[in-house]
Amino acid sequence: MSYGDAMNATNSRTRREERRAEIVRAALEVIAERGYRGASLAAVAERVGLTQQGLLHYFPTKDALLVAVLEERDQWDAVPDSRWRVDLLASLVEYNAMRPGIIQTFSALLGESVTEGHPARGYFTERYVRVRANMAGVLRTEYGDRLPNGLTPERAAPLLVAVMDGLQYQWLLDPESVDMPGAFRDFLALLGEEA
Amino acid sequence: MSYGDAMNATNSRTRREERRAEIVRAALEVIAERGYRGASLAAVAERVGLTQQGLLHYFPTKDALLVAVLEERDQWDAVPDSRWRVDLLASLVEYNAMRPGIIQTFSALLGESVTEGHPARGYFTERYVRVRANMAGVLRTEYGDRLPNGLTPERAAPLLVAVMDGLQYQWLLDPESVDMPGAFRDFLALLGEEA
Structure with missing residues (x-):
């Protein structure tokens, strides 16, 4: 892998991480507003400017997103x-x-x-x-x-x-x-x- | 109103009250299981053997049923x-x-x-x-x-x-x-x- 390829791979991983973090923040907001059962992936997707299909690329299920939200909780x-x-x-x-x-x-x-x-x-x-x-x-x-x-x-x-x-x-x-x-x-x- | 009519009116009021109380108990169970946002009038109706239309005769909206649940809370x-x-x-x-x-x-x-x-x-x-x-x-x-x-x-x-x-x-x-x-x-x- 050339230096340029490695940089691109790193950037793309970073962008993916940032996008995931942004989705988790949106999920925190939607849950605050509606609870988890009342929250929809569509509402989270809309908040970050993704289609629901686009969101599933980062979190394949609502429960997977909840896991990320709870891991976030454990960070603080x-x-x-x-x-x-x-x-x-x-x-x-x-x-x-x-x-x-x-x-x-x-x-x-x-x-x-x-x-x-x-x-x-x-x-x-x-x-x-x-x-x-x-x-x-x-x-x-x-x-x-x-x-x-x-x-x-x-x-x-x-x-x-x-x-x-x-x-x-x-x-x-x-x-x-x-x-x-x-x-x-x-x-x-x-x-x-x-x- | 004859004595018989009065008795019938009383019985029908009592039956209506009993039915309402039964619906409220069912609602308490459904909320325990699913929360309020996750609860549906259909699930409450099913639990007491009513159609959803039948339930609406007692509680015209989900919020009206919630009010009755909260009044029940205040009783205890x-x-x-x-x-x-x-x-x-x-x-x-x-x-x-x-x-x-x-x-x-x-x-x-x-x-x-x-x-x-x-x-x-x-x-x-x-x-x-x-x-x-x-x-x-x-x-x-x-x-x-x-x-x-x-x-x-x-x-x-x-x-x-x-x-x-x-x-x-x-x-x-x-x-x-x-x-x-x-x-x-x-x-x-x-x-x-x-x-």
């Missing part, structure tokens, strides 16, 4: 597990409050995932097992084997995750009334208090 | 606001853990409600304003103007609601791993502890 929180700290969680919630679109996408997907045979169900089930373990690790690093209130990190972890998710719904529905980062800081303070 | 927690107590909340969560179907319906609906123009959005937004106020009242009755940890009832209320909702998603996805009532009791203990 990609702080190595060992590097998470309680104060970083507060920053994450502050940051989330500045990106309602993406929080809307995943709150809608989480809601749908509990319906029968939903293609994101396995993803969320595994994700929560991982996230609870991860949060228990964060709490252990901060407090040792017992929090000041006597709970083990493993028992506090599902509460921590539940508060983050539950506040997102209240906040998405009514951002004027719900101070999501402030409420989450209140919860972290509760967790750190002596019994 | 219909303990008068002034009668709620913190220990009753723990019992409510125990009870919820015995009825995954209905919790699935409303977790799916809550998730969808954050998407654009969803017909249940107004309902959930108003419901949360009311539920947060209600929970603040419960906490005030229990603890006065400050919880032992120093939070006001108004600041603790969104956390209480968030934990209930958030735990439901984790539990619906993975009932073997998540002890929803136990985790909720842990949270209530946290709320009642001194700073």
Whole structure:
């Protein structure tokens, strides 16, 4: 392969990657607006100026596109597990409050995932097992084997995750009334208090 | 109107009410399985042995049926606001853990409600304003103007609601791993502890 051929191959791979990323971003928007079951490949294709046939060249099925959307999800929180700290969680919630679109996408997907045979169900089930373990690790690093209130990190972890998710719904529905980062800081303070 | 006519009118009203209730129950099931956007009037009609045309005689639109479903939701927690107590909340969560179907319906609906123009959005937004106020009242009755940890009832209320909702998603996805009532009791203990 000549140098020129190699460059062309690289450019074409890059263009393909960029196009895929653009399609995934469009899918995130369409899911935020309509949910996954309400989303159509046609709507995603239209948003990026492709025909539905053209889109299928990148993602052969709606489920394949969902997989790419969920992989995208896994990218953002990609702080190595060992590097998470309680104060970083507060920053994450502050940051989330500045990106309602993406929080809307995943709150809608989480809601749908509990319906029968939903293609994101396995993803969320595994994700929560991982996230609870991860949060228990964060709490252990901060407090040792017992929090000041006597709970083990493993028992506090599902509460921590539940508060983050539950506040997102209240906040998405009514951002004027719900101070999501402030409420989450209140919860972290509760967790750190002596019994 | 003769006595017989009056009886017939009453019976026919009762039959109509029973039929409506049966349709609403079928709608709750279909929404649990497919979400609201994924639910069709045809699927609900089939479940109660009606044609779609027959169903429209009871509920002229899908949104009208949703309104009836949401009114049904409001029935269950219909303990008068002034009668709620913190220990009753723990019992409510125990009870919820015995009825995954209905919790699935409303977790799916809550998730969808954050998407654009969803017909249940107004309902959930108003419901949360009311539920947060209600929970603040419960906490005030229990603890006065400050919880032992120093939070006001108004600041603790969104956390209480968030934990209930958030735990439901984790539990619906993975009932073997998540002890929803136990985790909720842990949270209530946290709320009642001194700073």
